[in-house]
Amino acid sequence: MSTITKQEKQLARRVDDLTANDPQFAAAKPDPAVAAALAQPGLRLPQIIQTALDGYAERPALGQRVAEFTKDPKTGRTSMELLPSFETITYRQLGDRVGALARAWRHDLLHAGYRVCVLGFNSVDYAIIDMALGVIGAVAVPLQTSAAITQLQSIVTETEPSMIATSVNQLPDTVELILSGQAPAKLVVFDYHPEVDEQHDAVATARARLADSSVVVESLTEVLGRGKTLPATPIPVADDSADPLALLIYTSGSTGAPKGAMYLQSNVGKMWRRSDGNWFGPTVASITLNFMPMSHVMGRGILYGTLGNGGTAYFAARSDLSTLLEDLKLVRPTELNFVPRIWETLYDESKRAVDRRLANSGSADRAAIKAEVMDEQRQSLLGGRYIAAMTGSAPTSPELKHGVESLLEMHLLEGYGSTEAGMVLFDGEVQRPPVIDYKLVDVPDLGYFSTDQPYPRGELLLKTQNMFPGYYKRPEVTATVFDSDGYYQTGDIVAEVGPDRLVYVDRRNNVLKLAQGQFVTVAKLEAAFSNSPLVRQIYIYGNSAHPYLLAVVVPTEDALATNDIEVLKPLIIDSLQKVAKEADLQSYEVPRDLIVETTPFSLENGLLTGIRKLAWPKLKQHYGARLEQLYADLVEGQANALHVLKQSVANAPVLQTVSRAVGTILGVATTDLPSNAHFTDLGGDSLSALTFGSLLRELFDIDVPVGVIVSPVNNLVAIADYIERERQGTKRPTFIAIHGRDAGKVHASDLTLDKFIDVSTLTAAPVLAATRHRGAHRPVDRRYRLPGALLGPEMARTDGPGRREGNRSGKSQVQRGRSGPARQDLR
Template identity: 50%
Template sequence: MAADLDENDPQYRAARPDETVRAAALEAGPGLAAAVDRIMTGYGDRPALAQRDTEPYTDPATGRTALRLLPSFSTLSYAHAWERARRLATAWAAAGVRPGEFVATIGFTSTEYATVDLAVVALGAVAVPLQPSSALPQLQAIVDETAPVVLATSQEYLGKAVELARAAERTPRLVVFDHHPEIDDEREALAEAAGALPTVQTLDEVLDGAAQLPLAPLHSPDGDDDPLAVLIYTSGSTGAPKGAMYPQRAQWRAWSGHAMSLPNTRPTISLNFMPLSHMMGRTVLLSTLGSGGIAYFVARSDLSTLFEDLALARPTEFHVVPRIFDMLFQLFQSELHARSGDGGDPAAAEQTVLDDLRERVLGGRILRALVGSAPISPEMKEFAQAVLGVPLHEGYGSTECGVVLVDGLVQSPPVTAWKLVDVPELGYHTDDHPHPRGELLVRTDDIFPGYYNRPEVTSSVFDDDGYYRTGDIMAQVGPDRLVYVDRRNNVQKLSQGEFVALSKVEAALTHDPAIRQVFVHGNSDRPYLLAVVVPSQELLDRVSDPQALHGELTAAVQRTARRAGLEPYEIPRDLIVEPEPFSMANGLLSDIRKLLRACATNGGSGPTRRTSASGGMGTVSDDIRPYGLC
């Protein structure tokens, strides 16, 4: 396909990396800003960032003006994007913001979010991307810890940003991006924020105010200094967020593409929908720009427009988390069900739907795909590859150590050394047969220097030889070849001594078309597992009786567990039906759509109706009471 695109696709051909630009960036002066300047000026006339077009409209019923999406994207060139970023850095410098000070950002990934990030690079400040879905107390703790001088927020999260700024010991300057002054709700929300804080400006207002100022010089560190560039706070999926420190040289690895461990000399056209508060989302964006590619952005933070945006952007690279394939599988099942009354060969119908989704929804020019952040079941991977039409690479790594595995093979570089260590309390040993098993410890070129202001926590995640404790159980199945078993703290010991990898069970069960999402729960006081299951929309539309719905889902769990070869003790004994999907809105998914197990255990925001086998909660409620949906 690449050869065909080279010959027939002008956009693809024009996005090819330029080795002279890369060489110039490598030879730039000290610091990240100099290298980024070479990239942004070297690719100056090329399109860099692309956002969905919109238009205002007036609701005839209310007379209020709102915004609607158009079926097209507009692009911003490298030169224009960099000029805006440097102008923003100039405004901040004139306001007294200095290199090394913190700039916090809360919002969904977008062209203007990228502008804020580029300005932070030019100024030599430290980016603190906040996860919008996090609870306010968690975000407030981060703001208190970093004391940002600027808090940049998208219009969507302006209310939360105002609360954070008002509670801060030192009130930061508030900059609002993705703001549309012609939209009534947005204009009124901005006016309310301006009444609550001393300094509130839109991004356009800040840029206009610096239009006549000479550009501030690019930040250049002293000598061999490697200043802090970014703090990436962990999602909280395993506890309280901690700020992983990324110096400028580590960020350059993301720009240069090395952080992905999949070197790419082909044109990169990406659709960005993963949050910039997560290193995977940040690396996809930076590696696209670093290679002279085009970074498109999804229009809606809830991903309700994802399939529309994919069809319009037609990406060549597809870096995703497993839940995106869950969404695609549900669409596949829905379209296959719609064709079921046509008769004919079922296998041919499946292939027709797969081919249609590949061209009509995915854009028809994906050349490389990678899934990460969480394990994907073999069945879902098989589906993903069938619909993509290309191999799906599986990446494994973490915020703290970067990429470690691709398709189960240790990546060296960046990995310089690794080992497995016994976890006797969970029954994993390096002398296990047929494969050694244990917690993976690594040393890598991308290892982080530690957590911000957390020396004791930093010390606890390294062993005496300087290896980072990943917290993940692996099995060694060959030389430098590892298979993920589960998170160490996701392995549940049942009362009769069996160990269950909970996420493995969840991944297996969600392959059934009747099951949209599942949360598996167990504890050491019981010999069995229980589950909270979100039905597919098709099943909800077809079955309205609560008891019948419970029966359908119980049957789905049983048949899927058998197909996946789960042990009897790995199959949930009973389940609760939860019609409301796990989401960022109810606090059960992180910004990268990972199940927040700790939040699920402590409670979400409260769903609608639930049914257990007995028609009420019964023993299920007693056993899963910590889960907020009970």
């Protein structure tokens, strides 16, 4: 019996078991009648959206984390605190809000074809806005939250939006964007909770800064309120001959100014239709966790593929992904669609769990313990009801793929495609449809030819059913990406290992895509780092299986003359960091490690071209093996360093351990690491901060939020101080502190006084009570009445996340639930 056949039978049994025993899973099964209605030819995007909303009206559609507002007794300011459960709105409620918003905007004269820029993290509010734009025929322009203001300015200038919608967290950047250039008629703020003082202040500041402009500032709640009072109007639909523009997906701008790939209504509509011809094929039940940005096709495909399938799309609670692991555990998705960097984070988390158990296992059967822990991780980390797993957006290393599949006990599907061409490959196999035809073209300057042995190699050119029509307002750029026969030039070098079987090899235009999906332009970086006073020549190297770069550096003659290689290497790394800061480069654009080469690149050794440019193919051929070994050494070194760190944590000062942990996670030397260094200045990002936070939790049993780690006001000393304060119990009790980190069930007996009152107070309590009540002959009452919030959703959880039913008052009503996140009217 083949492995695939065995896995298919296991999957069939898994689906049958979930259908029989998990009510939420069974209820998410697609309705054949709705699927048939969505598949009708000729439906326009507004009709597709309405068909899904009407067809699945009573099902839960969108979910978000439950939160409560808490007032700080010292400052009097109110903040929002997440609770460990989700709440949902139904398709009907979603349709009511989308309809109200569409009516309000049509009343405001926002017409079909008008552009609307949206800046924010994927959320319920974001989805409502995006769908309302689709209903009225406006053009959505999602902006990347990680992009520099200068990049966003060029997009806003080019698209001339009638309106900008922004999350409250992105509001300061949006105001800066408006004041520095193109001013829209309206600014709509979403994900806004006026009860939260920080958010209220941000909106007040925005209104004050824009007071002298013509821009009208409204909250999404205000717009929805207006829309609910307006009469319903027919959905405007384009005539049969038209296929209007619906969406602009802007590239990262790695090769120049960002370019807006145009998506027509027909292409956006395909995201709602689950089939073998798009990214996410048919499935038994779609329950997904959404955190990929809406400025990325993958993020949109997951969201709208879920809704078109009658499933429930839950949203991660924090844009920095600090709650990702908790969200994943609560949602228990049926589909796991992640980029390699996320898979790496999850696999590393499972390995740490194995290491912890093995460290305390003594002479027990290590293989059996590992198998036991991995099985636990499938339930506690991944939720235990996934039936499909996929990776995409960047290549996955064989090592990571093997590790993830051992965690999943399931095949990890690898997808390949592009913003411009759509889905092309699954597991290296050309998908027909949507691919119509492909060909490989020789790339002589890089040494790739159709005559190569054992397999033909060349640049992949495509024709697909999902091909974009071009870049917005860029006909000259559009012309450069199609050949004379109308094939799209992907820029990817592939090997044809069999009929319709392709394997990725390289990039033609020297633009690399890292494991987290970020593009880097090698030539730009090499030019920037050549400004270092220690660098004579530099070759930047990357492997899409890793989230960071390496380099080969030829130092200047002066640098070589005055320093040994061992001394020079850290000096060069420090110099590259300084250059990066001056050039405003991103942390992932700075090489983590390098090889110091004393022999310059030259014509004679073949490492320069005839016009004295770097001969990249020759450099890769010459240094590739050593650089790949450097990657392997860094991975192994990190594992060894983590082991040493865990052994020494009990006897080391907190700051020293924090510094060593940062150095281990980010691959920087810890000998001269300044205590006032910031995590992001050392090359960290939100995902590495998530890994760093997990490590700190393992070392100190303290949760350090990603926001604390990446905050620009927090250096390593501040992070260490935070841990010290948490150790001293300065915060109020949490679910984890009371019931345990991996609690699957909670009990009233967990609520002991020592979880809420410090030891010294408890010890003194009998004496104080006896003194106060001496002669009264009454026993001391040791009971403690918990705050209402602590008797809320935490107590609702049994073997799954709490279930919340709708209530018009907005107050929490808790019921016990078993199968997963469930329903609450978010009105």
